[in-house]
Amino acid sequence: MPETLAAAARAAATLRHLTTPVELPRHLIEELLDRALGFELGEADLQRRDGRLLATLFYEPSTRTRFSFEAAMHRLGGQVLSAENAVKASSAAKGESLEDAIRVISGYVDAIVIRHPEIGAAARAAQAATVPVVNAGDGAGHHPTQALLDLYTIRKELGRLDRLRVGLVGDLRNGRTVRSLALLLSRFPQNELVLVSPPGLRMGDDILEALGETAVDQTGELDPVVCTLDVLYQTRIQAERFESAEAYERYRGVYVVTPDIMRCLPEHALLMHPLPRVGEIDPQVDSDPRAAYFRQTRNGLWARMAVLDWVLGS
Amino acid sequence: MPETLAAAARAAATLRHLTTPVELPRHLIEELLDRALGFELGEADLQRRDGRLLATLFYEPSTRTRFSFEAAMHRLGGQVLSAENAVKASSAAKGESLEDAIRVISGYVDAIVIRHPEIGAAARAAQAATVPVVNAGDGAGHHPTQALLDLYTIRKELGRLDRLRVGLVGDLRNGRTVRSLALLLSRFPQNELVLVSPPGLRMGDDILEALGETAVDQTGELDPVVCTLDVLYQTRIQAERFESAEAYERYRGVYVVTPDIMRCLPEHALLMHPLPRVGEIDPQVDSDPRAAYFRQTRNGLWARMAVLDWVLGS
Amino acid sequence: MPETLAAAARAAATLRHLTTPVELPRHLIEELLDRALGFELGEADLQRRDGRLLATLFYEPSTRTRFSFEAAMHRLGGQVLSAENAVKASSAAKGESLEDAIRVISGYVDAIVIRHPEIGAAARAAQAATVPVVNAGDGAGHHPTQALLDLYTIRKELGRLDRLRVGLVGDLRNGRTVRSLALLLSRFPQNELVLVSPPGLRMGDDILEALGETAVDQTGELDPVVCTLDVLYQTRIQAERFESAEAYERYRGVYVVTPDIMRCLPEHALLMHPLPRVGEIDPQVDSDPRAAYFRQTRNGLWARMAVLDWVLGS
Numbered sequence: 001m002p003e004t005l006a007a008a009a010r011a012a013a014t015l016r017h018l019t020t021p022v023e024l025p026r027h028l029i030e031e032l033l034d035r036a037l038g039f040e041l042g043e044a045d046l047q048r049r050d051g052r053l054l055a056t057l058f059y060e061p062s063t064r065t066r067f068s069f070e071a072a073m074h075r076l077g078g079q080v081l082s083a084e085n086a087v088k089a090s091s092a093a094k095g096e097s098l099e100d101a102i103r104v105i106s107g108y109v110d111a112i113v114i115r116h117p118e119i120g121a122a123a124r125a126a127q128a129a130t131v132p133v134v135n136a137g138d139g140a141g142h143h144p145t146q147a148l149l150d151l152y153t154i155r156k157e158l159g160r161l162d163r164l165r166v167g168l169v170g171d172l173r174n175g176r177t178v179r180s181l182a183l184l185l186s187r188f189p190q191n192e193l194v195l196v197s198p199p200g201l202r203m204g205d206d207i208l209e210a211l212g213e214t215a216v217d218q219t220g221e222l223d224p225v226v227c228t229l230d231v232l233y234q235t236r237i238q239a240e241r242f243e244s245a246e247a248y249e250r251y252r253g254v255y256v257v258t259p260d261i262m263r264c265l266p267e268h269a270l271l272m273h274p275l276p277r278v279g280e281i282d283p284q285v286d287s288d289p290r291a292a293y294f295r296q297t298r299n300g301l302w303a304r305m306a307v308l309d310w311v312l313g314s
Numbered sequence: 315m316p317e318t319l320a321a322a323a324r325a326a327a328t329l330r331h332l333t334t335p336v337e338l339p340r341h342l343i344e345e346l347l348d349r350a351l352g353f354e355l356g357e358a359d360l361q362r363r364d365g366r367l368l369a370t371l372f373y374e375p376s377t378r379t380r381f382s383f384e385a386a387m388h389r390l391g392g393q394v395l396s397a398e399n400a401v402k403a404s405s406a407a408k409g410e411s412l413e414d415a416i417r418v419i420s421g422y423v424d425a426i427v428i429r430h431p432e433i434g435a436a437a438r439a440a441q442a443a444t445v446p447v448v449n450a451g452d453g454a455g456h457h458p459t460q461a462l463l464d465l466y467t468i469r470k471e472l473g474r475l476d477r478l479r480v481g482l483v484g485d486l487r488n489g490r491t492v493r494s495l496a497l498l499l500s501r502f503p504q505n506e507l508v509l510v511s512p513p514g515l516r517m518g519d520d521i522l523e524a525l526g527e528t529a530v531d532q533t534g535e536l537d538p539v540v541c542t543l544d545v546l547y548q549t550r551i552q553a554e555r556f557e558s559a560e561a562y563e564r565y566r567g568v569y570v571v572t573p574d575i576m577r578c579l580p581e582h583a584l585l586m587h588p589l590p591r592v593g594e595i596d597p598q599v600d601s602d603p604r605a606a607y608f609r610q611t612r613n614g615l616w617a618r619m620a621v622l623d624w625v626l627g628s
Numbered sequence: 629m630p631e632t633l634a635a636a637a638r639a640a641a642t643l644r645h646l647t648t649p650v651e652l653p654r655h656l657i658e659e660l661l662d663r664a665l666g667f668e669l670g671e672a673d674l675q676r677r678d679g680r681l682l683a684t685l686f687y688e689p690s691t692r693t694r695f696s697f698e699a700a701m702h703r704l705g706g707q708v709l710s711a712e713n714a715v716k717a718s719s720a721a722k723g724e725s726l727e728d729a730i731r732v733i734s735g736y737v738d739a740i741v742i743r744h745p746e747i748g749a750a751a752r753a754a755q756a757a758t759v760p761v762v763n764a765g766d767g768a769g770h771h772p773t774q775a776l777l778d779l780y781t782i783r784k785e786l787g788r789l790d791r792l793r794v795g796l797v798g799d800l801r802n803g804r805t806v807r808s809l810a811l812l813l814s815r816f817p818q819n820e821l822v823l824v825s826p827p828g829l830r831m832g833d834d835i836l837e838a839l840g841e842t843a844v845d846q847t848g849e850l851d852p853v854v855c856t857l858d859v860l861y862q863t864r865i866q867a868e869r870f871e872s873a874e875a876y877e878r879y880r881g882v883y884v885v886t887p888d889i890m891r892c893l894p895e896h897a898l899l900m901h902p903l904p905r906v907g908e909i910d911p912q913v914d915s916d917p918r919a920a921y922f923r924q925t926r927n928g929l930w931a932r933m934a935v936l937d938w939v940l941g942s
Binding site for chain 3: 382
Binding site: 063064067074082085240276277294298 | 371399409
């Protein structure tokens, strides 16, 4: 509890938030991945955040992601206050601003994880908070902890994060996961991104402009590029971001990973997906050793332990 | 974390699930009831599952049953990740399969409790899971932990589980509680079941055929049989399983336990109900010492501690 | 677990509930505020309720208040079972009585916090419960823990609880917070209440009659009284208690605290608000040192720790 305005300002200035990939320079990415590995191998102390309290505020529901963060906090020895459906259950329904809600909740807990349907909501929350804030997805904005667990998976399975040819496939306009992942991959040298999407769902210019020297191919066809990839990163068409069911149906099923596609994918390559999937990967593919998506989701536990441990060290 | 497919297969083969009464032979029922008694008497170590994580996934809401499992896990020293409204809050709303959801959540926790509106959903979850799964009710299928706490209550209050004449009353077609209870009672010798229901709500043939040598009477009239019973097990007409309000209203109020009914019930007998009740038992009956339903629900804590402790020992 | 009816009756008679301000005589208020201060200063043992279980039952959603109680329970070393949306998720939807639900949940936990849309629901719950019950708001009835944290804030910032001139502003008919606060302030000598509301939203006679010798001014105009106050307690017009949107709109925005109003408020005075606010306080006022509402909400943690600690000592 900061006692004076000056102390409060000092404390706020040193808080560690994770709201966008901007906060993740290469050295910090590597530090977090190493910390995650320590947790997976049991080398780091699992109970080091004993007695600390996390609030998970989900203004957009997601049992999976919420559980991943909450399991991570419990494995760190902490406890959790959980809002499964923060929109309906909170004062937001009465017209309260997000900033007021965050200031109040900051008084009760040691860190806040927020998912929100609006781009930039997590950054706004971080501005208002007096404790660290972690973005668990802000609309079609970013999802930095997902990108971290993706890198963790790639490094663990392929042994490196540079000199990779990575195909990002599907709804690149609305997919916050691939938006964050593209930026994090651009922190490492000699990576090539192959952006595979229908014309209407191309990766946003804000991301393309921030990729720096990373090589980028854009295409509408998946088949011809599969054989050139180290990582085939498939995504779900984000139905909830379309204005009409018709607009969604136009894109659904454009790219499906089938056993045929897998025959083209190199032997050493990975098939990844942030999950949930709704038909974009044929379940027949699940038993292929290159199908990494269930291992990937499991890695979310270690990556999120690392992120929570880091912000709680503010 | 199994490292190879073979190890994963071995681990999966030895997992202890509880999805239907089929998994409960007599010796295991008795072992679980003894374990529950140990918890109630404070003889078993209450903190023996310290640090373990349980996920409660309720695709059909039930604060009562969820709390019963969660209290049991906390009393065992464990922690809980809770999905109060898994349908709306999860990727199920986006079209994800139950199997995918369970595989993902298996990566975060040590056991899963699931309630689901579809018959067989818990068994499907157990197939997909890499951790133990406990069925907290699957539509009009089964509710094995409720049946265990019912047996626990009967044994505690009447001193035995055989040579009992038990009346199961009400909606026997849709009541998963009585379906499971009938099967568990048939594991013990010389029990007699009196199945009291309107013609349209009779116990399903799948259960009747599995009862083996247990004597079964079927009737539509409650009054004449009350005086012959050791246990009068009243149930709620399952409004949510009917297609129309009219169909429900036809059956509602057919059987109501009143002080008059209680005058016919033998002095040593028990009146039980899985709760919630909606008019099937007159509250005037609550103060009758034979009215066991609030003691029964309390026993759920010990029975579920025993079940969770057993599956966590996989 | 009481074993006999007599023991149960004895235990019930000595349970400590907090459902209305009636249960809070002056000496107990002071004891609870001292206990809260001990927690804030770290003088009281934060882990003294280790292993105890609290159920939070919110039949009316409120993430903020729920989190405040749950954080308090965790800081005391306890654990929480949480029902974010008890109406939809519970047997209430199936027609079960509140009394039955409370009796059942009493069997699982050591204390119950309840919020409910009906006046008197918490008192009814306390009658049915076999564990302590704390009222977290019962419709337009009472909100005693909010009133306690308000007193805690006033005592901490102004140094006393008597000889105060306190303006309660806004929807005094439906605002349970100000109803409870008025009663608690009347326990201390020489306080003066200035009740500022539109004619249709005046403080209820039940409260006015219970204020005893406390001086009361009633007015419809805020501006003329501001300069006379030690505490300006602003509240939200309770939209959810009005029958129509038109009725609500008639009152919304009648009283807004602006920088102009603050110029009239004495230098030593406090501006308080139970939050959430929806336009009744201009955010420009937030940086004024007299704006105490975020400090006030933070004090809820200590006040609720004190209340939970007290009831758990039953």
